[in-house]
Amino acid sequence: MTDAQAPTIALLVSGERGRRTLARTIQGFGYRLVFDAAPERVQLSELTAVVADLWLLDMPDESALVDWLLESSPVPVLLGSGEIPPPEDEDHVRWQRRLLHKLSTLLGEPPQAPGILLPEPRPLPLSRRCVWLLGASLGGPAAVKQFLDALPAQAPVAFVYAQHIDAGFESQLPHILGRQNAWRIRNCTEGSQLQHGDVLVAPIGRALRFGADGQIQLQDQPWPGAYQPAIEPLLDELARVFAPDCGAIIFSGMGEDGVAACGRLRRQGMEVWTQSAASAACATMPEAVRTAGFSTREGTPDELAAALQQWLEQERAADA
Known part of the structure; x- marks a missing residue:
């Protein structure tokens, strides 16, 4: 050539x-x-x-x-x-x-050797998983359900769902979100692993961490700060374990939980998306991320689902 x-x-x-x-x-x-x-x-x-x-x-x-x-x-x-x-x-x-x-x-490969010095890529571990955080508060369950209903459960991605909600409703979220879709929506179980096709509901009363192999670790202490669960430390935890194969979508909600962590994620080159204000029951939380300059895409839950499906296809093609 x-x-x-x-x-x-x-x-x-x-x-x-x-x-x-x-x-x-x-x-x-x-x-x-x-x-x-x-x-x-x-x-x-x-x-x-x-x-x-x-x-x-x-x-x-x-x-x-x-x-x-x-x-x-x-x-x-x-x-x-x-x-x-x-x-x-x-x-x-x-x-x-x-x-x-x-x-x-x-x-295809260019006709000449690249004019830059590129280090050899390290082999990817067999356990590599793509994990995105879904963060929400007021109005979140309806928006997240709409998003999951529009995204095929066969997509090569897992989600951690951080929903500000009363502890009495935590066990009901898998049933609420799982109707009319095939996602495996579940509450946390100590020691289990997060796999593609899972939607893990972050616990309200106990902080959540992940082991080196992605296994769930429930902490004895509560989440720091005023929010339960707290999107800020949870997003940092996902970046620590799953980067660069992770991202975040901030849906309808009140407050500014997670804004700073979204900035840290963006500085590492990872995606942060937000629900559009017009489609959110309460736009305060996604708008705080967008106003801070950390949102790389916004849209309705259906639009975000379509965009993520396309993004996953591009990433999978790049890794093939």
Whole structure:
């Protein structure tokens, strides 16, 4: 394969620094860049004239450009490249490696060796699991049930569901959420492991941790702070054990539990999504995350389910 035959990429990225970094990195890999523009300066009619083997988007989700490409593009559309660490940061090379792996999986290897030094990836453990936190408070059960009903239970993901609720309702949540879907929704059992297809209800009165192999560990002490269960330490715990294969969705609720932990998750390059204000019974909690700048996607429960299914398919293709 010659350079002229190299796979082509079209870039549509908000933010000048990120767009320059992506353009330089993609060309350093040996791919050809055939379109590179700021979304706010692009008309929809321009997209129809672009001929590329892949679109790479990193921009606000509520955009006519994104909608058109997802619905009409004849070539793969890769959503997001992850948060880009500064070039002097040791994580920058890891980010480059992850991006190259995704691109080469979708497009094939570039015609020349990448123009960067990439460390050899470590083998993934056989027990690797993708685990996302579902955080909610007032109005949460209805929103989370709608989300689970719309997402196939065969999806390669497990959830930990942190719902601010009276302790008397904890044991009822699996029955409430499990009607009309095939997810394994269960309360915590000491020593059991979290597997894909599980929705684990975080306990109200006891803090939850995970062992090195993902086994459930119920603590003798209660959750710290005012919230039961507390999203903040639980999200930090998931990141400690399951990163980088984890993320968070913050649904309807009051308060600001988890905002700081969402920021820490984003700084590690992981996804944080929020329920849209218009679809939430109480938008205070998801809006606090969005206002802090930590939400990378927002939508209704149905829209978030569809987006997660697509995200999981892309991640699975990148890891194949």
